[in-house]
Amino acid sequence: MTTPRDYAFAVTHRDGPARAGELYTAHGVIHTPAFAPVGTRGAVKGVTHRDLIGLGAELLLANTYHLHLRPGERLVARAGGLHRFIGWDGPILTDSGGYQVFSLGDRRRIDEAGVVFRSHLDGSLHRITPENATDIQARLGSDIAMVFDECTSYPVSSSQAEASMRRTLRWARRGRDRFLAITAGAVDLDGEVINSSQAQFGIVQGSVFERLREESARETVAIGFDGYAIGGLSVGEPANVMYEVTGGTAALLPEPAVRYLMGTGMPDDLVESVARGIDLFDCVLPTRNARNGQLFTRRGPLSIKQARFTDDPRPPDPECECYTCRRYSRAYLRHLFVNREMTASTLNTLHNLHFYLDTMRRMREAIALGAFESFRQRFHESFTRRPR
Amino acid sequence: MTTPRDYAFAVTHRDGPARAGELYTAHGVIHTPAFAPVGTRGAVKGVTHRDLIGLGAELLLANTYHLHLRPGERLVARAGGLHRFIGWDGPILTDSGGYQVFSLGDRRRIDEAGVVFRSHLDGSLHRITPENATDIQARLGSDIAMVFDECTSYPVSSSQAEASMRRTLRWARRGRDRFLAITAGAVDLDGEVINSSQAQFGIVQGSVFERLREESARETVAIGFDGYAIGGLSVGEPANVMYEVTGGTAALLPEPAVRYLMGTGMPDDLVESVARGIDLFDCVLPTRNARNGQLFTRRGPLSIKQARFTDDPRPPDPECECYTCRRYSRAYLRHLFVNREMTASTLNTLHNLHFYLDTMRRMREAIALGAFESFRQRFHESFTRRPR
Numbered sequence: 001m002t003t004p005r006d007y008a009f010a011v012t013h014r015d016g017p018a019r020a021g022e023l024y025t026a027h028g029v030i031h032t033p034a035f036a037p038v039g040t041r042g043a044v045k046g047v048t049h050r051d052l053i054g055l056g057a058e059l060l061l062a063n064t065y066h067l068h069l070r071p072g073e074r075l076v077a078r079a080g081g082l083h084r085f086i087g088w089d090g091p092i093l094t095d096s097g098g099y100q101v102f103s104l105g106d107r108r109r110i111d112e113a114g115v116v117f118r119s120h121l122d123g124s125l126h127r128i129t130p131e132n133a134t135d136i137q138a139r140l141g142s143d144i145a146m147v148f149d150e151c152t153s154y155p156v157s158s159s160q161a162e163a164s165m166r167r168t169l170r171w172a173r174r175g176r177d178r179f180l181a182i183t184a185g186a187v188d189l190d191g192e193v194i195n196s197s198q199a200q201f202g203i204v205q206g207s208v209f210e211r212l213r214e215e216s217a218r219e220t221v222a223i224g225f226d227g228y229a230i231g232g233l234s235v236g237e238p239a240n241v242m243y244e245v246t247g248g249t250a251a252l253l254p255e256p257a258v259r260y261l262m263g264t265g266m267p268d269d270l271v272e273s274v275a276r277g278i279d280l281f282d283c284v285l286p287t288r289n290a291r292n293g294q295l296f297t298r299r300g301p302l303s304i305k306q307a308r309f310t311d312d313p314r315p316p317d318p319e320c321e322c323y324t325c326r327r328y329s330r331a332y333l334r335h336l337f338v339n340r341e342m343t344a345s346t347l348n349t350l351h352n353l354h355f356y357l358d359t360m361r362r363m364r365e366a367i368a369l370g371a372f373e374s375f376r377q378r379f380h381e382s383f384t385r386r387p388r
Numbered sequence: 389m390t391t392p393r394d395y396a397f398a399v400t401h402r403d404g405p406a407r408a409g410e411l412y413t414a415h416g417v418i419h420t421p422a423f424a425p426v427g428t429r430g431a432v433k434g435v436t437h438r439d440l441i442g443l444g445a446e447l448l449l450a451n452t453y454h455l456h457l458r459p460g461e462r463l464v465a466r467a468g469g470l471h472r473f474i475g476w477d478g479p480i481l482t483d484s485g486g487y488q489v490f491s492l493g494d495r496r497r498i499d500e501a502g503v504v505f506r507s508h509l510d511g512s513l514h515r516i517t518p519e520n521a522t523d524i525q526a527r528l529g530s531d532i533a534m535v536f537d538e539c540t541s542y543p544v545s546s547s548q549a550e551a552s553m554r555r556t557l558r559w560a561r562r563g564r565d566r567f568l569a570i571t572a573g574a575v576d577l578d579g580e581v582i583n584s585s586q587a588q589f590g591i592v593q594g595s596v597f598e599r600l601r602e603e604s605a606r607e608t609v610a611i612g613f614d615g616y617a618i619g620g621l622s623v624g625e626p627a628n629v630m631y632e633v634t635g636g637t638a639a640l641l642p643e644p645a646v647r648y649l650m651g652t653g654m655p656d657d658l659v660e661s662v663a664r665g666i667d668l669f670d671c672v673l674p675t676r677n678a679r680n681g682q683l684f685t686r687r688g689p690l691s692i693k694q695a696r697f698t699d700d701p702r703p704p705d706p707e708c709e710c711y712t713c714r715r716y717s718r719a720y721l722r723h724l725f726v727n728r729e730m731t732a733s734t735l736n737t738l739h740n741l742h743f744y745l746d747t748m749r750r751m752r753e754a755i756a757l758g759a760f761e762s763f764r765q766r767f768h769e770s771f772t773r774r775p776r
Contacts, residue, residue, distance in 0.1 A: 342734075
């Protein structure tokens with residue numbers, strides 16, 4: 001297995017299964033455990049890139065499905081790749097498009113070759129295969145590309161999960177072959193391969209079945225990727241099941257490679273997953289919930305629209321040092337939210353992303369200090385999912 | 389006539405009728421000619437206060453009508469006034485609510501006492517009079533309050549304009565009396581008078597009729613305000629008529645007082661109005677048009693959604709030094725706009741406000757250099773309203 005130029009991962013501290021590290025890419029280093037804000041179409045809703053830099057975001061996630069439909073990866077390649085097109089100089093991870101495609105329900109048809117689907121925008125017909133998902137991401141030039149997988153829904157029978165996982169493995173081999181052929185210059189993409197340091201991650205599936213997760217992890221690792229993701233979680237299963245599968249799967253992944261838990265989660269999910277050896281996260285929760293008026297605080301979520309905040313002069317989280325909490329009251333944020341002012345989304349998003357990124361920072365520090373268990377306990381003593 | 393504590397205006401440079409100056413308030417100095425971004429409900433749509441500070445905005449406009457309906461001036465007063473409630477430490481100007489109320493059409497009824505109207509939000513019945521418009525603004529605690537006037541529509545007969553202007557004069561006397569009574573402590577507003585340095589501006593009406601503008605200016609000045617506004621323009625009249633009325637009216641206003649042209653306008657309107665002696669502007673155009681995809685550049689407006697920008701790697705305005713133009717291409721901004729990404733509104737608003745505020749900065753410099761005519765000519769040689 002070859003490692004891309006300028007790509008490397010080093011674990012710098014261990015504290016039980018939890019670990020802190022540094023993930024190097026051609027566009028900079030990501031300190032792990034890390035959280036990637038979701039910038040679906042190359043922008044995180046409600047904030048600008050300079051806000052993200054100010055918040056300490058080191059990795060941006062962009063969605064291959066959305067960018068493929070609009071503006072299209074060829075246009076992005078002509079613009080010099082995704083970093084140049086969107087004006088973000090730091091690391092970018094692109095998903096494979098699989099999750100969005102499988103979410104289309106009736107609008108998609110799966111066979112061994114890949115998925116045929118109709119665009120949610122204009123009904124036009126598209127095909128994504130393990131090969132062209134790789135090509136699209138090569139043209140986008142992200143730092144981390146994801147292999148095309150089938151995201152198994154939940155709940156599902158073990159036989160369906162097994163068939164789906166096995167297909168994901170076959171697709172993984174094809175996607176990896178395609179990636180290596182592109183890297184070796186054996187595939188002609190009209191000179192539109194942007195990032196010679198792009199890494200590719202494999203994805204472990206198998207739903208909630210230990211036996212399937214084991215087979216998927218073993219075989220995905222056997223193919224050999226630059227990093228490994230755990231897919232098919234945060235799709236409706238109970239939190240304790242998610243934690244169990246995450247911990248069990250993480251333990252099967254090679255120690256030197258980065259481990260990415262896709263699409264998770266609530267703040268306490270992040271803590272519990274880091275406790276089980278996860279290095280990387282992405283999730284729409286902090287940004288989407290911000291736009292819906294939910295602010296995450298050390299004590300738990302706070303719904304800013306509630307009437308009891310009408311006259312409340314306190315910041316959303318008195319312990320928080322973000323711009324929103326330093327400058328604005330719950331009363332003002334409630335006023336902006338109930339009047340549907342755009343600035344409400346911006347201020348709420350700044351706060352929630354700060355909370356998520358700060359939680360990651362605190363976890364990195366605790367791990368470096370050998371005090372992660374203590375952090376974890378104190379976090380749960382304060383944070384509750386029950387709306388306050 | 390008394391002048392409020394901490395309020396003063398000084399003309400520092402003259403260049404023909406154009407002038408540069410400094411307007412002092414309890415919350416800081418405004419360098420004139422100045423443009424006030426519109427923050428209707430205490431937030432400028434799409435940007436945060438720190439963006440506005442970064443752009444060099446020195447004055448924020450907030451709308452009395454909207455704040456009266458939600459969250460209500462009593463709540464704002466309890467929070468310590470508008471500055472504290474919205475977290476903006478700089479100068480704030482509040483309009484009187486008149487313009488919005490008269491825009492309600494069938495939903496309002498005018499008599500000598502004032503205006504009764506139904507809220508556009510919930511149909512609830514409200515009354516605004518010269519007295520309570522003054523009280524509301526005292527409770528908001530803005531640095532500059534506007535007297536309650538009748539904004540004459542266009543076109544209008546001279547007899548209707550005359551009757552409307554005379555009513556505005558009667559209301560101006562009542563509004564001024566109320567303001568002075570509050571200042572003198574002779575009116576009890578439950579201790580909710582926030583800003584002992586609040587200034588009050590009178591408003592000249594009279595539509596496009598020279599005789600009426602003369603009478604309105606003379607009588608409004610006779611009442612004696614801390615500054616003077618020209619109202620009833622930018623309501624549909626041709627640009628050359630607006631310029632003529634602006635110039636004619638400005639020349640009738642006392643040289644030492646600040647002159648504010650309300651609700652104007654396009655960038656070339658600002659230049660032509662400064663040329664006629666105006667010191668202060670506000671307008672929703674840069675912010676509203678930004679959200680509709682129109683970017684102002686030195687060559688004129690640019691509609692970012694156009695297909696010809698699909699692959700355009702240039703910034704919106706290659707001569708512009710704003711964050712948007714330094715970091716982003718027309719292709720990316722078009723992509724964000726056509727996909728209705730919130731970040732499009734933010735980046736477009738940052739650019740347009742920069743353009744407006746930078747144009748004001750350049751005018752101040754040109755006036756200080758005695759080169760305003762040269763600036764004005766060069767501005768018009770480059771800027772055209774025809775969409776590019």
